[in-house]
Amino acid sequence: MAAAPCSKWSAKRAAVHAGGHDRHMEERILRTTPVECTAELPGTDTMEHRFELLVQSVVDYAIYMLDPRGHIASWNSGAQHIKGYTAEEVLGRHFSLFYTEDDRARGMPDRVLAIAAKEGRYNGEAWRVRRDGSRFRAMVAIDAIRNADGQLLGYAKVTRDVTARWEAQVRLEQSERRFRLFAEGAVDYALCMLDHDGFVQDWNEGAERMTGYAAREIVGKPVGFLFSGDDRSAGVDISLLRQASDKGRHEDEHGYLRKDGSHSLAKMTMRALRDKEGVLHGFAFLLRDISGQRATEAALESTREQLQQAQKLDALGQLTGGVAHDFNNILQAITGHLDVASLHLERGDAAKAIPQIDSVSRSVDRATHLVRRLLAFARRQPLxxxxxxxxxxxxxxxxxxxxxxxxxxxxxxxxxxxxxxxxxxxxxxxxxxxxxxxxxxxxxxxxxxxxxxxxxxxxxxxxxxxxxxxxxxxxxxxxxxxxxxxxxxxxxxxxxxxxxxxxxxxxxxxxxxxxxxxxxxxxxxxxxxxxxxxxxxxxxxxxxxxxxx
Structure with missing residues (x-):
């Protein structure tokens, strides 16, 4: 006798398709029964009973049968757990009651059955509605069940609630979208992502603006591409990656090379990206051009020095005004002592001239000290x-x-x-x-x-x-x-x-x-x-x- 596909065995196969990435579920089913059975297989009733027990024990999957027109013919505990209906509430009703109003209006229930009937299987993911009216994200697998003559007997349907996974995926996509908007909006900063070997993976608009390189020109190239040949020979790029890998984060000020061949100065921050297990997945590389800032700081310092010197000269004017009278007295004293010394020398009395000359010497020392203080005060010099x-x-x-x-x-x-x-x-x-x-x-x-x-x-x-x-x-x-x-x-x-x-x-x-x-x-x-x-x-x-x- 020819082998005839068994409806419950096909339901088991649909469960495998719906939970394709749940390996544990797949192994439980495959260990229990073969994919197909024949009417003459000894012990078939016992094997079908074993499979029925397995289907009823699964609470993470809704596994149930539909007749050719889509009416529910069986209902497991997983279906009740996920959808909220008891078997008495759904048996004999059309499975479209689980669809959203929009999907029903677009004829989705009939469309998915038509695909399953034509191709043998339908797989999809969409929103479904529970008994209490709440919605959940469902991964659906529908297998067409036919006899040996190819006649359609019905459908085996498996639904899995993947709301948590879907929400996590949405959050991840939103986070990536926000980061992308942030990176593209930071036009004053060059933001790029590197793989664990230091090759550029992402390149924002700010990086293009700073360096002149478009993303297509630099993605896939090593980060050393931004440094001069001498810097690469000195291992500057390798040092940045190594120190970030060792310390988690490294900052430095260094020159970088633009597309037009010009050089500029940037503050560079390299951060290692590791997961909770400490596995390195790449690096985040941030550059901020500070050449303009340094030029402004130099101009401000020059202006500060000029103002400082101007104030010093103003104070010097105050000082010189104060000592002018003393200088005049010193000069008069020197003149007087020299006149007296000359008279003594003319008379041949050198001994009396010596004290006058000593007084002149002391006056000169006093004047020299004042001049030295004024010169030291007025001198322009760095801090x-x-x-x-x-x-x-x-x-x-x-x-x-x-x-x-x-x-x-x-x-x-x-x-x-x-x-x-x-x-x-x-x-x-x-x-x-x-x-x-x-x-x-x-x-x-x-x-x-x-x-x-x-x-x-x-x-x-x-x-x-x-x-x-x-x-x-x-x-x-x-x-x-x-x-x-x-x-x-x-x-x-x-x-x-x-x-x-x-x-x-x-x-x-x-x-x-x-x-x-x-x-x-x-x-x-x-x-x-x-x-x-x-x-x-x-x-x-x-x-x-x-x-x-």
Whole structure:
């Protein structure tokens, strides 16, 4: 007798198709029964019963039979679990009740049966409706069941709920879409993905804009393509990948090569992409062109130096005005001593001429010292931090500052006896002190006293001690609103033409560069106090000529 396909065996085969990637399910079915059976096979009833038990035990798959017109002829526990209907509620009803209204309106139930009848099988994925009206994503397999003569007996239908997998896939696609939009929208950054060997896999619009290379020109090429031949020979690209792989992330500033052959500077960030098991899947490579930023910083630094020098020359004018009278007195003294010495020499009394010549020599030394201080103050030079004794430097300026403030203003000194070693530029500190003293003098048009002191401020709550320089005057002071703007560039309280408004701004910039702080306290009628604080450093080693003033 010819072999005839068995309906329950075909239902089992449809279950295998619907759960094709569920290997465990497939093996359970294949171990239980063969794909086809014959009417004369011994023990057929027993084998069919075994398969019926298997189908009813499966709760992750809806496995049921349809007659040729699509009416439900059988119902397993998995179908009840997934769709929410009991067998009594669905047996004899058309299977289209599980379809959405839109799918029914488009004739999908009849269409899928027609495909299964024509081709022997239908596989698809779509939305289905449960008894409570909720929807789920279903993977569907329908097998046509025919007898030995080819007559259609019905259909074996298997449905699997894949909503969780579908939602995860949608989330993944949405995440990838958002990342793609983000990457394409970041036109000021070059974003590219590399595989684990450093070959470019993705290339955003920002990368094309920065480098001039379109994605089709660089995808599939090694990242070293962006570096010059010398850099590749030096292993710059390999070093970036290796350090990112070892540390997880590596940042560096380096030159890169554009398509037109020009070079530019970029901040480069390389991040290794690993899964939870630590397996390396590639690298994310981010470049930001900073050549314009560096050019701007250089221009700002040049401008800052020019403003600093302008302020220094303004202060120098104040100093030279203050010492002009002293120079005139020195010159008169030198002239007088030389006249007296000449008279003694003309009389042949050389012994009496020697004291006069010694006085001339001392006057010349005094003038030389003043000139040296002025030249050192006016000299244009870069910022050169060194270890200096704050008290010793301030004390060395007593004579110069005393002449600067004039006869109506006195200076009172209160310098700490112990060395106060700080790390800063000596000439900048001198400029700052001169500016503060001149400001104090100008704030007291009727005369008064400028107080200059040094000391140590002990830090609290674990903060280190600081050395401080305080300059205080008895001037007119200023209100709180004005004091808040005192460090702004070009802000001045002096009449037009009597100040640049850069003095306190330069002081503030210099102290911050030296990792210190500036504090200003002022009240109308109570004067102004400015405090410069610097971190205390270790004293210089013996014989270190560059660390003393």
């Amino acid at each position: 050169m931090p060194m270890r200096i004794d704050l008290g010793q430097l301030v004390a060395s300026m007593t004579e110069l500052l005393g002449r600067t403030v004039g006869p109506r203003v006195s200076i009172r000194w209160n310098l700490a006896p112990e060395p106060l070693w700080v790390l800063c530029d000596a000439h900048q500190l001198e400029t700052a002190l001169v500016n503060l003293v001149i400001n104090g003098r100008d704030a007291m048009p009727n005369g008064g006293t400028v107080y200059i002191s040094t000391g140590i401020v002990v830090g609290g709550e674990g903060k280190p001690a600081h050395a401080c320089l305080v300059v205080e005057d008895e001037g007119i002071g200023m209100p709180k609103e004005m004091a808040a703007k005192a460090f702004d560039p070009f802000f001045t309280t002096k009449p037009l033409g009597q100040g640049t408004g850069l003095g306190l701004s330069m002081v503030h910039g210099f102290v911050e560069q030296s990792h210190g702080t500036v504090a200003l306290h002022s009240m109308p009628g109570e004067g102004t106090r400015v405090t410069l604080s610097f971190p205390i450093c270790d004293p210089p080693e013996s014989g270190d000529a560059g660390s003393t003033h």
